[in-house]
Amino acid sequence: MKLLENYITQHGTVISDGVLKVDSFLNHVIDPKLMQEIGKEFAKRFQDEQITKIITLESSGIAPALMTALELDCDIIFARKRKSLTMIDQLYTTTVYSFTKEQSNEISISKDFLSQDDRVLIIDDFLANGQAALGLADLANQAGATIAGIGIVIEKSFQPGREKLLEAGYRVESLARIAALKDGKVSFVRGSNR
Ligand code: G4P
Ligand code: NA
Ligand code: NA
Numbered sequence: 001m002k003l004l005e006n007y008i009t010q011h012g013t014v015i016s017d018g019v020l021k022v023d024s025f026l027n028h029v030i031d032p033k034l035m036q037e038i039g040k041e042f043a044k045r046f047q048d049e050q051i052t053k054i055i056t057l058e059s060s061g062i063a064p065a066l067m068t069a070l071e072l073d074c075d076i077i078f079a080r081k082r083k084s085l086t087m088i089d090q091l092y093t094t095t096v097y098s099f100t101k102e103q104s105n106e107i108s109i110s111k112d113f114l115s116q117d118d119r120v121l122i123i124d125d126f127l128a129n130g131q132a133a134l135g136l137a138d139l140a141n142q143a144g145a146t147i148a149g150i151g152i153v154i155e156k157s158f159q160p161g162r163e164k165l166l167e168a169g170y171r172v173e174s175l176a177r178i179a180a181l182k183d184g185k186v187s188f189v190r191g192s193n194r
Contacts, residue, residue: 001041001175002193007034008154014181018156019100026125026153030063038175039067042123042151045173046072049148051121053077053114055140057096057107057132064153065123072121077114079107079136092142096135100128109139116144127152127174130161137170149173156181157189 013021025031042064054076056065065076083091089110097104114120120140124132133150140147150165155174158181165172177189 001038003034003037004153004176005188005193007031008176008186012186014184014186018158018181020154020156020178020181020186022154026063027060035063035067038064038153039071041175042068042121042173043071046121046149046151049121050119051148052118053145054121054123055079055109055114055136056123057081057136060125061123064125068121068123068151077109079109079139081105081107083108092139094135094138094142096131098131107135107139111143114140114143114145118143118145119148120145121148122150125153127155127161127165128159130164133161133165134168137168154178
């Protein structure tokens with residue numbers, strides 16, 4: 001997605017050890033017009049999949065998931081990292097280990113809102129090692145839902161996440177695919193822009 005690549009090139013900052021800072025439009029400030037275009041692009045790619053629910057992970061997945069849901073006319077559910085005060089419901093729960101942060105998080109979704117009748121699209125902001133996406137897929141599988149695919153805003157293609165998700169049999173659509181983050185510069189996977 002050319003617009004997103006331009007944003008990354010113009011407003012992203014390469015932090016050492018392969019981390020891209022995008023606080024000015026995705027992870028801290030949220031640019032609504034960009035997010036709307038992201039929603040339209042995901043919706044276009046998954047329009048024939050009869051999606052009934054989008055699932056994501058709080059917090060940075062919510063904005064792109066919401067704009068996609070608006071286009072596909074469905075609800076989003078964000079998995080929670082902490083148990084809510086009011087969450088007396090039964091939960092689907094799994095553990096997500098972050099290699100980046102070197103910590104584990106329990107993530108959960110109420111059993112009230114996801115069932116075997118659902119066709120789910122998983123959306124997240126970043127794909128690095130794939131643990132968050134696999135965790136969301138685990139929650140959907142616990143519900144007996146069908147997973148139609150995984151939509152990622154920014155994929156770090158030099159990390160193993162994409163391969164793991166493909167190996168697990170999922171369709172992966174990433175709007176920007178980063179080949180390398182070197183010498184302060186972002187390079188994209190050739191031919192991945194459409
Ligand atoms: P994984 O799910 O693909 O295995 O990724 P990992 O555990 O390594 O990522 C942990 C957190 O760091 C996630 O956010 C993920 O989106 C984010 N992340 C990973 N690589 C980058 C990067 O290069 N740049 C930025 N900006 N973020 C990255 P999170 O902990 O779920 O937080 P939130 O932002 O969603 O609240
Ligand atoms: Na994040
Ligand atoms: Na995230």
